[in-house]
Amino acid sequence: MSAGTGDSVSLAAAGPILFDLVAVIVREQGRLSEIDGQTGDGDHGVNMGKGFRMAGERLRAQGEFTLPQGLATLGDTLLSDIGGSMGPLYGTFFTDMAEALDDTDRIDAPHFAAMLKAGLAAVQGLGDAKPGDKTLVDVLVPARDAFDAAQREGKSFADSLAVMKAAAEAGLEATRDLVAKVGRASRLGERSRGTLDAGAASCTMILSALADGLVQRLHA
Amino acid sequence: MSAGTGDSVSLAAAGPILFDLVAVIVREQGRLSEIDGQTGDGDHGVNMGKGFRMAGERLRAQGEFTLPQGLATLGDTLLSDIGGSMGPLYGTFFTDMAEALDDTDRIDAPHFAAMLKAGLAAVQGLGDAKPGDKTLVDVLVPARDAFDAAQREGKSFADSLAVMKAAAEAGLEATRDLVAKVGRASRLGERSRGTLDAGAASCTMILSALADGLVQRLHA
Amino acid sequence: MNRIINDPEQVADDAIRGVLLAYPDILAATDHPRVLRAAKRRGEGKVGIVTGGGSGHEPAFLGFVGAGLCDAVACGEIFASPTAKSFHEAFKAADFGAGVACLYGNYAGDNMNVKMAVKLAAKDGLEVRTVVANDDVASAPRAERDKRRGVAGEIMMWKAAGACSDEGGDLGQVIAVAQKAIDNTGSVGIGLSACTIPAAGKPNFTIAPGMMEVGIGHHGEPGIAVMPVETARGMAGLMMDRILEDQTFASGDDVAVLVSGLGATPVMELYILYSHVDAILRERGITPRHRFVGNYFTSLEMMGASVSVTRLDGELDRLLAHPAHSLGLTVLGR
Amino acid sequence: MNRIINDPEQVADDAIRGVLLAYPDILAATDHPRVLRAAKRRGEGKVGIVTGGGSGHEPAFLGFVGAGLCDAVACGEIFASPTAKSFHEAFKAADFGAGVACLYGNYAGDNMNVKMAVKLAAKDGLEVRTVVANDDVASAPRAERDKRRGVAGEIMMWKAAGACSDEGGDLGQVIAVAQKAIDNTGSVGIGLSACTIPAAGKPNFTIAPGMMEVGIGHHGEPGIAVMPVETARGMAGLMMDRILEDQTFASGDDVAVLVSGLGATPVMELYILYSHVDAILRERGITPRHRFVGNYFTSLEMMGASVSVTRLDGELDRLLAHPAHSLGLTVLGR
Numbered sequence A, B: 001m002s003a004g005t006g007d008s009v010s011l012a013a014a015g016p017i018l019f020d021l022v023a024v025i026v027r028e029q030g031r032l033s034e035i036d037g038q039t040g041d042g043d044h045g046v047n048m049g050k051g052f053r054m055a056g057e058r059l060r061a062q063g064e065f066t067l068p069q070g071l072a073t074l075g076d077t078l079l080s081d082i083g084g085s086m087g088p089l090y091g092t093f094f095t096d097m098a099e100a101l102d103d104t105d106r107i108d109a110p111h112f113a114a115m116l117k118a119g120l121a122a123v124q125g126l127g128d129a130k131p132g133d134k135t136l137v138d139v140l141v142p143a144r145d146a147f148d149a150a151q152r153e154g155k156s157f158a159d160s161l162a163v164m165k166a167a168a169e170a171g172l173e174a175t176r177d178l179v180a181k182v183g184r185a186s187r188l189g190e191r192s193r194g195t196l197d198a199g200a201a202s203c204t205m206i207l208s209a210l211a212d213g214l215v216q217r218l219h220a
Numbered sequence C, D: 001m002n003r004i005i006n007d008p009e010q011v012a013d014d015a016i017r018g019v020l021l022a023y024p025d026i027l028a029a030t031d032h033p034r035v036l037r038a039a040k041r042r043g044e045g046k047v048g049i050v051t052g053g054g055s056g057h058e059p060a061f062l063g064f065v066g067a068g069l070c071d072a073v074a075c076g077e078i079f080a081s082p083t084a085k086s087f088h089e090a091f092k093a094a095d096f097g098a099g100v101a102c103l104y105g106n107y108a109g110d111n112m113n114v115k116m117a118v119k120l121a122a123k124d125g126l127e128v129r130t131v132v133a134n135d136d137v138a139s140a141p142r143a144e145r146d147k148r149r150g151v152a153g154e155i156m157m158w159k160a161a162g163a164c165s166d167e168g169g170d171l172g173q174v175i176a177v178a179q180k181a182i183d184n185t186g187s188v189g190i191g192l193s194a195c196t197i198p199a200a201g202k203p204n205f206t207i208a209p210g211m212m213e214v215g216i217g218h219h220g221e222p223g224i225a226v227m228p229v230e231t232a233r234g235m236a237g238l239m240m241d242r243i244l245e246d247q248t249f250a251s252g253d254d255v256a257v258l259v260s261g262l263g264a265t266p267v268m269e270l271y272i273l274y275s276h277v278d279a280i281l282r283e284r285g286i287t288p289r290h291r292f293v294g295n296y297f298t299s300l301e302m303m304g305a306s307v308s309v310t311r312l313d314g315e316l317d318r319l320l321a322h323p324a325h326s327l328g329l330t331v332l333g334r
């Protein structure tokens, strides 16, 4: 069977998408810290960059890996090497996304939906953030909702991914008007309004890279 | 016998001179700290003012006291209540001056000479400062030398005291050109040149007040 | 930056290397570079006590590992939670077959990493129960106690729990004692100057000269009031008002008091502060039976101090008096 | 001034009041307000150990009064020698009938006040012998050893002498041991920021940001070089070069090492510094057998650290391992 069938991608072929995730976070690390610096302690890029770079090295050493194997390595690296909030939040996010792909060797739209749902549940289960708290949940929730809606409307996997990407970006943009309720930025109260949320920004980059990687491979 | 005979003063009548010593130090305390601040740690006036004020209170409580009793109280107060260098140096200075008047109840020129000699010996015995080290020794040595010379030249007690006073003032003025060799000011090396020495200044005040007090009483 | 460091990114690791070289009789390395255990391993069947938190609070957290105190510690970057993996490894290092009590402070990162680590340990079949310290009465109103930060009062919790474990208490008893210790402890800090994380190179908050921040957190978290610097007496009054009004302390109570410098405050000033804390307590008929005054829980080179007061019952009193030996605290026993 | 004080003139007295309230099990008052003694009086026939010096160096000096250490201490104003009377009263408080060893640091004021106090004690028939610490190798060339200041190496002297007295040594033996300890000790400090005496209200020396002063004294006395801040490794190298070149340390030597913060330096940075000191010693075949890393001898809120190294013989090694308990130092024994 080929890598992409138009409505699914083999997990083996999707493994290298992990390098795209690493690349975008490492490349945008400065911008992420800058965003965090406006309301938090300015280290989001440093934390993410360090973790993703380490995961990249481990993945390169691994050589061959499927999408869930890669996500598990990334999650495990974040849990093992990144403290603070981001290590456990993104760590459990990626770990649980990997587990959602346990019973398959191809990823199709229902699997993607399940994966996204698992990741969001992990983040909320651990961090208790609700939509509107100005966190990465404000990207994940609209992204999931948009993907599910697109599916219900009968859109293709690729089109649903495009809709999700747009929703993630809109979700990120919407964090600008929110007042932070959790995390370090919450100390600022009203003063946290007017800037993007750093975790929401990194989450948007991750979802976009994931969507782009899958779309590319759907027709490969 | 009257208080002053022209060439001696009764020690009982000379007791109140102690209040003159206290008064001048307390009055000039700001200036002493200012001088110390130019090369040292700027606390000479504070140290001296505190000690002399406390001694003044003890003397007032004592009521009647002779010159050596008063000097002993002053010396004892400095030893008991003033730490650093000034407590022991001036403490032993006054204590040993008092002891030099042990065998008399009047002070004449030879007794004064003996008293000055004992005070100087105490300071040098404890602090090891030599003339030229930029300390109160640079006032005491010329003062003693001038008094002794005046006596050898047959000058009266009163005139010898006047000569001593002038020599003390000249000695103080001469500390301006010296480089400090002991005490805190010695850290500055060459930079200590050009300012008076604080201990020399307080010592000049003390010797002058003592001389003035005795001269007043010599013909009382 | 006038600091004694090499690579600013390596400060936490470099410090751990140094403390292991300096105190091999008290602390030992584990396979995980950010996890230390007590050098003298305790016997089988003892409940393991674990703590952990960001670096920069020395002697906390690693300074409270030792006889009668914690068995293992997870160390994070400066002012950042240790990883879930570190906590997990610390649990393993403190596993003597009777379960592990993880006693840490209420910060978002620590909560999440501990939660993940407890899950990981459960997969190995290791039972870990937690108590999260929330003694900083200035960090949230009493009605929102679960939002309060854990500060120097954690030391009371470690001390009591460590002693209970030493006495042979089981996991349930150790957890109950730790919870009781922290529930009966109130703390308040006053900040007098900011501090600088070496990797950042500049302070990420400020306290103006002549001003003080009452209720400041251990990482410079905003307090409840910024006001002109008070006398030591005035500071003690402000802090004790907050602590004493938060719980109903009554005349006749026995308490333990801990006055900790935040890093740069001269120890003699902590003694001055203590004299007023002591007076305020005694005026109200409260007796300080255990007194700790020194640098116990710092925030790098921040100036200021914190006061923690623990109301004692007979059990806490006995446990606090139990012998202990670590870098940060030695109790010889009565 | 962002400090925890009341009347700036009363800081020393206020601190003493506080420490007595906080640690009545370790320190006791005497009839003289500036003299403290160990709370547990030692038996008759023991040589008394006395020290003293200016305040602002806490835990020095009063923090080294206790079991196995000093018996009494005379406390001066901040950075100023105690009075002759204070030293005299401390001698009396430490008189158990076997004479008194007064072990202090080489500063003009202390020398003079001790000298006067020894005279006063002699009048009472109390024999007092003295050892003056001059371990600061940066404060004068070796040929002018008698001009060198006493710094944190004094702690080695107190520890050894206190143990010798505990073991039943007579006055001659205690003095000999104290002298041997200090003769075999070299110290160097590095200053990274100045400090402010409360009564003065502003620092009376300065260290520019980005600069460090190598060889600085405990009151900011000028060092031997002002240079850009080095790494921790570099600082250790500069300090150890000075210490090791001053006395001939040889491969195979055993030493005791004390790294003390000057007040405001985070303790984690002292651990980093120690790791390099340890490495430098071991490279030369020298073994650090006793290691003390913490805030032992401070200068108010000065930033920086000092390193002291003592070459050991069997006797010093045994005496340093002897149990001791005080605010500043507790040794449990081997």
Ligand SMILES: Nc1ncnc2c1ncn2[C@@H]1O[C@H](COP(=O)(O)OP(=O)(O)O)[C@@H](O)[C@H]1O
Pocket (backbone or CB within 6 Å): A036, A040, A041, A042, A043, A044, A045, A047, A048, A084, A085, A086, A089, A123, A126, A127, A128, A129, A134, A135, A136, A137, A182, A183, A184, A197, A198, A199, A200, C108, C109
């Ligand atoms: N409880 C939480 N749930 C979800 N996301 C959170 C939570 N707390 C914080 N975040 C996210 O973490 C981001 C900050 O991450 P980072 O700067 O790396 O960690 P820290 O806040 O510890 O410095 C925030 O922008 C926010 O999106």
Ligand SMILES: Nc1ncnc2c1ncn2[C@@H]1O[C@H](COP(=O)(O)OP(=O)(O)O)[C@@H](O)[C@H]1O
Pocket (backbone or CB within 6 Å): B036, B040, B041, B042, B043, B044, B045, B047, B048, B084, B085, B086, B089, B123, B126, B127, B128, B129, B134, B135, B136, B137, B182, B183, B184, B185, B197, B198, B199, B200, D108, D109
């Ligand atoms: N060894 C000494 N012998 C004589 N006088 C000394 C000696 N050392 C210091 N002094 C005097 O002490 C004065 C400074 O006194 P003061 O400022 O009160 O003490 P400190 O130097 O401890 O601050 C100097 O100006 C000097 O005259």
Ligand SMILES: [Mg+2]
Pocket (backbone or CB within 6 Å): A041, A043, A084, C080
């Ligand atoms: Mg952070």
Ligand SMILES: [Mg+2]
Pocket (backbone or CB within 6 Å): A036, A040, A041, A042, A043, A044, A184
């Ligand atoms: Mg951040």
Ligand SMILES: [Mg+2]
Pocket (backbone or CB within 6 Å): B041, B043, B084, D080
């Ligand atoms: Mg002075």
Ligand SMILES: [Mg+2]
Pocket (backbone or CB within 6 Å): B036, B040, B041, B042, B043, B044, B184
């Ligand atoms: Mg002076």
